[in-house]
Amino acid sequence: MRFGIHTLDEFEVSGRVVLCRIDINQPVDKKTGSLRDITRIKACVPTVRELAERGARVVLLAHQGSDIEYKNFYSTRPHSKVLSELLGREVQYVEDVCGPAACTAIRSLKNGQVLLLDNVRYCSEEQTLFELKLKLTHEEQAQTQVVRKLAPLADIFVCDAFAAAHRDQPSLCGFEQVLPSAMGRLFEREYCVISDMMENPKRPCLFLLGGAKVNDAFLMMRSVLENGAADRVLTGGLVANILLLAKGKHIGRASEEFIERSNNSGNIRIAKELWENYGERILTPIDLAGTDDGKRCEYTLDTIPEMFGALDIGSRTAKAYAKEILAANTVFVNGPMGVFEQAETELGTRTVWEALGETQAYTVIGGGDSITATKKYGKTDQINYICTGGGALIRFLSGEELPAVRALRDAALRE
Numbered sequence: 001m002r003f004g005i006h007t008l009d010e011f012e013v014s015g016r017v018v019l020c021r022i023d024i025n026q027p028v029d030k031k032t033g034s035l036r037d038i039t040r041i042k043a044c045v046p047t048v049r050e051l052a053e054r055g056a057r058v059v060l061l062a063h064q065g066s067d068i069e070y071k072n073f074y075s076t077r078p079h080s081k082v083l084s085e086l087l088g089r090e091v092q093y094v095e096d097v098c099g100p101a102a103c104t105a106i107r108s109l110k111n112g113q114v115l116l117l118d119n120v121r122y123c124s125e126e127q128t129l130f131e132l133k134l135k136l137t138h139e140e141q142a143q144t145q146v147v148r149k150l151a152p153l154a155d156i157f158v159c160d161a162f163a164a165a166h167r168d169q170p171s172l173c174g175f176e177q178v179l180p181s182a183m184g185r186l187f188e189r190e191y192c193v194i195s196d197m198m199e200n201p202k203r204p205c206l207f208l209l210g211g212a213k214v215n216d217a218f219l220m221m222r223s224v225l226e227n228g229a230a231d232r233v234l235t236g237g238l239v240a241n242i243l244l245l246a247k248g249k250h251i252g253r254a255s256e257e258f259i260e261r262s263n264n265s266g267n268i269r270i271a272k273e274l275w276e277n278y279g280e281r282i283l284t285p286i287d288l289a290g291t292d293d294g295k296r297c298e299y300t301l302d303t304i305p306e307m308f309g310a311l312d313i314g315s316r317t318a319k320a321y322a323k324e325i326l327a328a329n330t331v332f333v334n335g336p337m338g339v340f341e342q343a344e345t346e347l348g349t350r351t352v353w354e355a356l357g358e359t360q361a362y363t364v365i366g367g368g369d370s371i372t373a374t375k376k377y378g379k380t381d382q383i384n385y386i387c388t389g390g391g392a393l394i395r396f397l398s399g400e401e402l403p404a405v406r407a408l409r410d411a412a413l414r415e
Ligand code: 3PG
Pocket: 023, 025, 065, 066, 067, 068, 069, 128, 163, 164, 167, 389, 390, 391, 392
């Protein structure tokens, strides 16, 4: 038992049907339907391999696509092929989630065989819009079709989908009501790394928060400053620009107009509060960069031209942040320092990522853009831990109890 949740060590799985919820949701090429990344598929391999090697009959349940963000769903067939290659053993696929074809395929499994069911979000009860509208309790989720059909065929439920643990959906929170339940190895590792970082980080502990998801960044910022996990928060991207504006700094009219257009007036109020309560622990840029005629230009804060639009932190700030990273013992990063996709405005992000590769600190990265930057600058092997979670990680770091964690804990308490 860890964190009040059963682990795989506590169950005999040989000959048992283990229903395992994984998160292999990946960006998809909309034209060809092929997967543009396989990071999350790789990440679930240790759990699936362990279950198969221990003789379980493994049934994998997963989603692909979001009804809120991507507005489209895809089959999990391509994922079964990738997983087969990574595991070096066949992963069967059935074009069904909980209907007769899926049930027959589950009943036909032999010890050590692995079956991937189709996209669980093809079931309407599993969709985020349904979740938000109906707010089913976990007991009610156990009454949904997917749980009523699949649970009687399984002996054990394993949740390895940490990246989806913030979703209050039947495939994540319903099975724990009716089956002995454990977290998988990836779930355990992700939970362990980030809870350690929140509760017991090696000091000094820095949080670098950038990018354009300001709501998420401010939620996290408040939480890690309030609970003391962060000694300092270094900021970049839109997050930093809003903090600077809230402090009354001139950041250029184009920057200000962008902030207005992107509905950030509420965030300026939050930024003021953050300054009042934790100002001495928040670092903002001392210079900013933009482009003029396609060329990079930089200004210190007191020389920003009237019409300026900030697209990156300046080189002095980047250097100062790199120095902080090199002197830290724990660094968590979510979000780039600017528009790192363009050569003229990538210096800030590149400098910070170089420092992340060099520092002796324990480094943790989370969020899609940060993972892309890590790959772009070839730092994947130098970062200590790359979280698969986006929304789940942010909510965890903001101090929320994740629904799937609650469901797993409740299951352990009931036994
Ligand atoms: C993710 O991509 O963050 C997870 O797979 C959860 O997806 P969702 O935000 O569509 O629920």
